[in-house]
Amino acid sequence: MNAEIIAVGTELLLGQIANTNGQHISSRLANHGVNVYKHTVVGDNKKRIQQAIIEARKHHDLIIFTGGLGPTEDDLTREALSELIQVPLIYDEAALEHVEQFFTSRGRTVSEANKKQALTFEGAHVFHNHAGLACGSALEHEGVLYCLLPGPPREMRTMVERELEPYLATMNTSGNFFESRVLRFYGIGESSLEAKLQDLISAQTNPTIAPLAGEDEVTLRLTVTETNTARAKALLDATEQEIYARVGKYLYGFDNDSLYSKALEELACTKSTIATAESITGGGLASSLTSIKGASQVVVGGFVTYSNDAKVSQLGVRQATIDTYGAVSEQCAKEMAEGVRDRCGSTMGIALTGVAGPDELEGLPVGTLFIGVADGNETAVFKRVLSGTRETIRRRAAKEACHVLLLQKKKGD
């Protein structure tokens, strides 16, 4: 199938947000044998939506819409398509119940505007909205498959994963299926990784190897086309091994892994617990670790010691250490890690102190970071110099801490 993705929303044309929905849908469609040839963004205007559809259906047999399914008057995607192709809109019973249940459970009555979100096309397949109210639809009409998805990114993503992708899989009658495996790398840039694998990437077609720079990491997506599950797995395994032989030391996980989930996993494996002492990250490490289900078995507690006083009074860092070496120092990181481990009674203590910026601190440049890791026997301190804005430095600092935990664990193996 040849596809166009039409995002509907005046906020996109005003430049308030980027069309990340188009990107996400594109990246998912590749797994279903769909070629995306065009992205279009139009405003909340019925005539312009219809113009876009008229042009799109000349060239493509799959048109995916995102946005314009909400309750307000300027949500017009359904209406524009219905009027253009002359297929009437009807309420989907299950979707209507979903909307009604939402409001009645909150002691409110459903407005007509909100009921609109349960409208679909006569004869359409309905996509349930697992993360919101507006249902999606898939309608075949005169050789074109129209799929309508909501605009809020979380609703759209959930619907793509749980509704659109399974639906498209049933349309793929060749028996061929796509299977992907994502390899996650930390500590190596996209171009370096690509340079080390260039011959493989160029030569290989099944699986294909697609590098992509992610947030603070690089991923490789291996995608195999097969009719047989066991063969698909064998092909993926063989390619993974070739890649591992060259850049294995940067590989930290697969698919939905994150540095946080891997760090927790490693700690749980050895029945270790951990406590955090954070200055530069201000609670970001604890927050990211505890965002993972089951974290309560591993993360005992944490301290956010943003001020020097708090480092002394809460963690027992010696005032003399701060006076002599500064709060951003190897010595302070060491005492923070030992202090938090001691106070929380955990197996491990981890501490972060550094300079997030925008201004330098204690004569140290923005990006300076010390990570202390105490395990009761010894306390190791790692120095890093990170680049980026205040926001990226804080985020990367928390990830560096996880990476240090993973490296410590590897060393111990």
Place this chain on the structure above:
Amino acid sequence: MNAEIIAVGTELLLGQIANTNGQHISSRLANHGVNVYKHTVVGDNKKRIQQAIIEARKHHDLIIFTGGLGPTEDDLTREALSELIQVPLIYDEAALEHVEQFFTSRGRTVSEANKKQALTFEGAHVFHNHAGLACGSALEHEGVLYCLLPGPPREMRTMVERELEPYLATMNTSGNFFESRVLRFYGIGESSLEAKLQDLISAQTNPTIAPLAGEDEVTLRLTVTETNTARAKALLDATEQEIYARVGKYLYGFDNDSLYSKALEELACTKSTIATAESITGGGLASSLTSIKGASQVVVGGFVTYSNDAKVSQLGVRQATIDTYGAVSEQCAKEMAEGVRDRCGSTMGIALTGVAGPDELEGLPVGTLFIGVADGNETAVFKRVLSGTRETIRRRAAKEACHVLLLQKKKGD
């Protein structure tokens, strides 16, 4: 002028990157009296670029391209347009010198491929590339103004600022400009807000009022078209007042404000300091507050007391309180808030305990939240029931805490 922005690049259609260039150009064009009606993304394919141009010039008199001006074989934007409108490409002397200078200063010779980056159209105005090699062009042809910009974001942004915007300013003979103001609301849904303002939104054209659902909040963008700065401000003020009269109690800020920045601002105003005690959010509140520059003046420190033991040993919550009422209870939130205020010596203590899910806890449903706020005189506890996934509940809990701080402040005024 009515504009379409065409981004050229197969990587966009594969979903490797989002079309942030379209967003940026859109946001800049508003200042020059340009209405952007469409964004289009096409791949590095001459025929498809030409198809996009044919469609675009039917409806728009300004077409801005980004991407496809580089040295490689799949950089085809210039060639596609030149062939379609039959205007030949010629080397721009200054641009060619710029390219040659780059290579010769590095002791290298210029390849023919790299010279391509100095090509422009016969009769075009040339945009200098201050951040790279490929020159841009502006060409008027049969009533359409074609502007070509490079694809790498930094090159594109620099060229927009230093070349395109000054060029468009000379075209904007009306003297009209756009000015926007964003109003931020919390605690009211998009459809409710819109219902309360429906007549204003429908009737008003200058400024226009555009609602947008954001993450956990709703914004209204007021956009005025004027030739005079003082009149623009007066029109925005008048509309803001009308809106305030109806839904002012949900308005928490403007433009780049966030609940976090507003909460910090309010605390700083009264020279108050705060310490955080977090269970459900696991450090998310402290992390979000300290992400804002200057937070160190206000946020003294914080505790992540995920386990009951930590609540008792670190914050001084009584074991009897947890045994009798549970860790997710009004009583526990109260003692956490008082405990953290006491231990950190801050003006205020704020505590969060609740059920993030996915499983219920202590017989309480997912989403249950207690927020304790201690100020030394009294301790108030607020109960909330949030909906969403584990991730959204945690995020919203931290925002609710900020909102409670803002409401407390308002009450005190």
